[in-house]
Amino acid sequence: MSAPLLSLSGVTRSFGALTAVDDVTLDVPAGARHALIGPNGAGKSTLFKLVTGALRVSAGTVALAGDDVTRLSEPQRARRGISQTLQHSSLFLSQTVEQNVLLAAQRQHRSRHSLVPRRQAAARERTRELLADVGLAERAGTPVAALSHGERRQVEVAVALACEPTLLLLDEPAAGMSPAESARLVGLLQTLPGSVTVVIVEHDLDVVFALATSVTVLHLGRVLLTGDPDEVRASTAVQQAYLGTGREALFLDDPGPSRTEVG
Numbered sequence: 001m002s003a004p005l006l007s008l009s010g011v012t013r014s015f016g017a018l019t020a021v022d023d024v025t026l027d028v029p030a031g032a033r034h035a036l037i038g039p040n041g042a043g044k045s046t047l048f049k050l051v052t053g054a055l056r057v058s059a060g061t062v063a064l065a066g067d068d069v070t071r072l073s074e075p076q077r078a079r080r081g082i083s084q085t086l087q088h089s090s091l092f093l094s095q096t097v098e099q100n101v102l103l104a105a106q107r108q109h110r111s112r113h114s115l116v117p118r119r120q121a122a123a124r125e126r127t128r129e130l131l132a133d134v135g136l137a138e139r140a141g142t143p144v145a146a147l148s149h150g151e152r153r154q155v156e157v158a159v160a161l162a163c164e165p166t167l168l169l170l171d172e173p174a175a176g177m178s179p180a181e182s183a184r185l186v187g188l189l190q191t192l193p194g195s196v197t198v199v200i201v202e203h204d205l206d207v208v209f210a211l212a213t214s215v216t217v218l219h220l221g222r223v224l225l226t227g228d229p230d231e232v233r234a235s236t237a238v239q240q241a242y243l244g245t246g247r248e249a250l251f252l253d254d255p256g257p258s259r260t261e262v263g
Helices: 044-052 074-079 097-109 117-133 149-162 179-190 205-211 229-234 236-241
Strands: 004-015 018-029 033-037 059-064 082-085 167-171 197-201 214-219 222-227
Touching: 004 044, 004 197, 018 044, 018 059, 018 197, 018 214, 018 222, 033 044, 033 205, 044 074, 044 082, 044 167, 044 197, 074 082, 082 149, 097 117, 097 149, 117 149, 149 167, 149 179, 179 205, 197 205, 205 229, 214 229, 214 236, 222 229, 222 236
Parallel strands: 033 197, 033 214, 082 167, 167 197
Antiparallel strands: 004 018, 004 059, 214 222
């Protein structure tokens, strides 16, 4: 098994008397496609923010490729190779699809104000490749404001990939996508090189089980189970965690080709 790219040890985050993330210990191997799932309020998005540095831990450590990054800021962690998409769009709506992705590619190639033509050319070539990969090559000149919600999510993935991450965090990337758009997203993520480790929070179980090689279930801020998709589906503890949500039966059998969401 590969060495962990992301290691969490005793990670805890409290807000006053509320403990949103409680003593989470988790290793994600390099190159993994790992999913975080759980009922609403399980602590998934809070845990993401603790990994990115958007929130500071109350206790515990966060390590990336063996280096302790617990006290590093969000920008410092990004420079270490952590890239993310968010639940809410952070795109420049008045700019075109190409301009949004190009800005990220230029930052990576340090070419925005560069006088070196080859650096500018490299950023533009990378932008064209990413837009083709996410299926938006023909929408390059379209303002983001004119895109559908699903297309905007595709742009966000391209922007995140333009940063050439070692760890890509995807927070509900398929939200609002059509089945065809979700299938394209899964296909894109499946083709990423092993040098990119993916951790995804997603409510759509079809996306989760089509992509993830391992799954962690959070419940009340704690790790309930980490295992492969079959282990998670078969777990009585996971089924009980979803009791009362109206969705516990989803774990009894393979969800199949339908679009299935878990809150």
